Amino acid sequence: MVLLDGKKTSADLKLEIAESVKKLKNQVKKTPHLAAILVGNDGASMTYVSAKVKACELVGFNSTLIELPEETTEEKLLEEIHNLNTNKDIDGFIVQLPLPKHIDEQKVLMAVDPDKDVDGFHPTNVGRMTLDLPSFIPATPFGILELLERYNVETSGKHVVVIGRSHIVGRPMSILMSQKRxxxxxxxTVAHSRTKNLKEFTLNADIIVAALGIPEFLTGDMVKEGVTIIDVGITRVKDETKKRGYRLAGDVxxxxxxxxxxxxxxxPGGVGPMTIAMLMKNTLLACERKS
Incomplete structure (x- = not known):
């Protein structure tokens, strides 16, 4: 059994990105610039954004964090997005999800300039990805592909079962793994909460991408020998034996x-670190395309 070490792989990636940034600075005198908009004070979102800012510092990017209060109106948020869309110094930006309930998430994501959509959520980028055209690939699926490639996991002709159909992981993952790459x-095969006899599918899978959001859902009796497992889930599970009172559990x-x-x-230490590294990679790509 080989651990697909996302922590080490993401660190290697960041070093490679940092080298590319140095070359870019020397050649075109441009430093990649990533911005993030954070609305409200959701604990997990604040942690993720903080990690992204630290990653920017590590690879030599400029970064801007726009923090808005929970009661921010949709109109005000769209105004901030417009400002980033038109700011020539910003190469890419993200709007941290989830947003407060009074804001239309889809409307917000649609407002982001596709050329700066380094999260890869805009329909233009999703469409281009589906057609196998140059686009920004959502960071988590992008990170999974990178892990599989770097560990030389054979995927050609294999049966992949993706459990989960979200537009952030499940759907793009199913498209990407069927493409010529x-x-x-x-x-x-895409499975989800309404799939009947799911175990029949997973027992026949060579590779399983578990992105359902249910802790420890996939168990040993559901997989065959020699399977490759990509666990996308991360949930806090109550555990009184831990100092913090909880432990982190995946979907597996x-x-x-x-x-x-x-x-x-x-x-932790698998897919999570890769997601942030690939966000950096997308921002570098955005900057290079403009240069």
Whole structure:
């Protein structure tokens, strides 16, 4: 069993990005600039944004964080997005999700300039990705592809089961893995909460991408020997034995699934670090396209 170490791989990636940034500065005198808009004080969102700002510092990017109060109106948020769209110094930006309930998330994502949409959520980028055209790939699927490639996991002709159909992970992952690419050329099944006899599909899977959001849902009796497991989930589970009173659990029951696995991502330290690294990669790509 080989651990797909996202922590180490993301660190390697950041070093590579930092080298590219140095070259860019020397050649065109431009430093990539990533901005983030954070609305409200959601604890998890604040942690994620802080990690993204730190990653920018590490790779040599400029970064801007726009913090808005919970009661910010949709109109005010759209105004901030317009300002970033028209700011020539900003190469890419993200609007941290989730947003407060009084704001239309879809309307906000549609307002982002596709050329600065380094999250890869705008319909223009989703459409281009589907057609296998140059686009910004959503960071989590992008990170999974990178992990599979760097660990030389064979995907061509394999049966991939993606559990989950979100527009952030499940749907793009299913499209990307069926395309003609290094970590691709697979036969893909998309399963979800309404799938009947899910175990029949997972037992026949060579690769499983678990992105359902239910802690330890995938268990050892649901997988075959030699399977590759990509665990996208991360949930706080109450645990009085831990100092913080909780532990982090993925969508996969690691103890029962890992003995059967050829490759598996840990939680934490698997997909999560890769997501931030690929956001940096998308921002670098945005800057290079403009240069």
């Amino acid at each position: 290094n970590a691709g050329n697979a036969t893909v 029951h690691f103890d029962s699934v890992s003995p059967k696995s050829a490759y598996i991502t840990p939680v």
